[in-house]
Amino acid sequence: MTNDNEWNELQNTLHRYVEGSKKETARGRVASYIPELAKAPHDALGISLMNGDGQTLMAGDCELRFTMQSISKVFTFILALMDRGEDAVFAKVGKEPTGDDFNSMLKLELVEPGIPFNPFINAGAIAITSMIAGRDADEKAERILQFLRRVSGNSGLAVKDEVYRSEYETAHRNRSLAYFLKDNGVLEDDVDRILDVYFRHCAVEVTCSDVAKMALVLAYGGVDPISGERLIPRRFVQITKTFMITCGMYNASGAFAIEVGLPAKSGVSGGILTLVPGRYGIGVVGPALNRKGNSVAGVHVLQQLSEHFDWSLF
Numbered sequence: 001m002t003n004d005n006e007w008n009e010l011q012n013t014l015h016r017y018v019e020g021s022k023k024e025t026a027r028g029r030v031a032s033y034i035p036e037l038a039k040a041p042h043d044a045l046g047i048s049l050m051n052g053d054g055q056t057l058m059a060g061d062c063e064l065r066f067t068m069q070s071i072s073k074v075f076t077f078i079l080a081l082m083d084r085g086e087d088a089v090f091a092k093v094g095k096e097p098t099g100d101d102f103n104s105m106l107k108l109e110l111v112e113p114g115i116p117f118n119p120f121i122n123a124g125a126i127a128i129t130s131m132i133a134g135r136d137a138d139e140k141a142e143r144i145l146q147f148l149r150r151v152s153g154n155s156g157l158a159v160k161d162e163v164y165r166s167e168y169e170t171a172h173r174n175r176s177l178a179y180f181l182k183d184n185g186v187l188e189d190d191v192d193r194i195l196d197v198y199f200r201h202c203a204v205e206v207t208c209s210d211v212a213k214m215a216l217v218l219a220y221g222g223v224d225p226i227s228g229e230r231l232i233p234r235r236f237v238q239i240t241k242t243f244m245i246t247c248g249m250y251n252a253s254g255a256f257a258i259e260v261g262l263p264a265k266s267g268v269s270g271g272i273l274t275l276v277p278g279r280y281g282i283g284v285v286g287p288a289l290n291r292k293g294n295s296v297a298g299v300h301v302l303q304q305l306s307e308h309f310d311w312s313l314f
């Protein structure tokens, strides 16, 4: 299928696929361990898909606003690589999946030298946040926000205060992880300051189209295909997309690689960032999650689309 034909067919079928996957939301539950997230609509499902000409297709509840949560980890990781370089980053986080839940601390104690297995589990992302350059928490958070605005092309992106506060007040597990990391010598700064920046970047509010645009830059190897500007070094995009395949859907990454076969990153607000290399950036939202913390209907619709359009890389 040529890309034009595929785009036309997507235009004709996207609504049908989203409608067909909506009933899957009944099999999931909206995250409530961050109390503010529990307010999200249980039965929503939306998708936005952007091509290299900047054309966008949208279907379902794509106007829904949600916080990035773990999707932000993709970009803090890239920013840490850009700030510190590969060697410094990989001195503090590993390159392997864990097979454990995203907020697990099991392997930090069990496996020497006690550094997080990868940058996309919570422990790894907290370590990465501590590497972002900046004089203080405000400057670090601001640099992350500016980077997200740049990649999304949306200068209006901002932190949703209610979600930030809600997580700040209830993140006992993340605090335990952070103190454990501090004790293992992984964190460079004060625990509370690092967590403050971490909660802020998790609480950046977006729509599916913002996520699709961010994904598009990764789909084009770090170049914004609309402006032609290189935003991220190619090597760092390659590393990031590899992690998206092996760890992006947490301990469901293997199943996702088999069923969908695309680099992806999910968040507990129900968002998924994924991409078809050299073609599309895709943003999905469906707040009802499966047991592993991934959008149940979001994964379903991507599975259907990948099968229909033969998108799997494998």
Ligand SMILES: NC(=O)CC[C@H](N)C(=O)O
Pocket (backbone or CB within 6 Å): 068, 069, 070, 071, 102, 103, 122, 167, 174, 202, 266, 267, 268, 269, 293
């Ligand atoms: N899986 C996620 O999206 C987790 C992000 C969330 N802010 C947390 O730290 O728990």
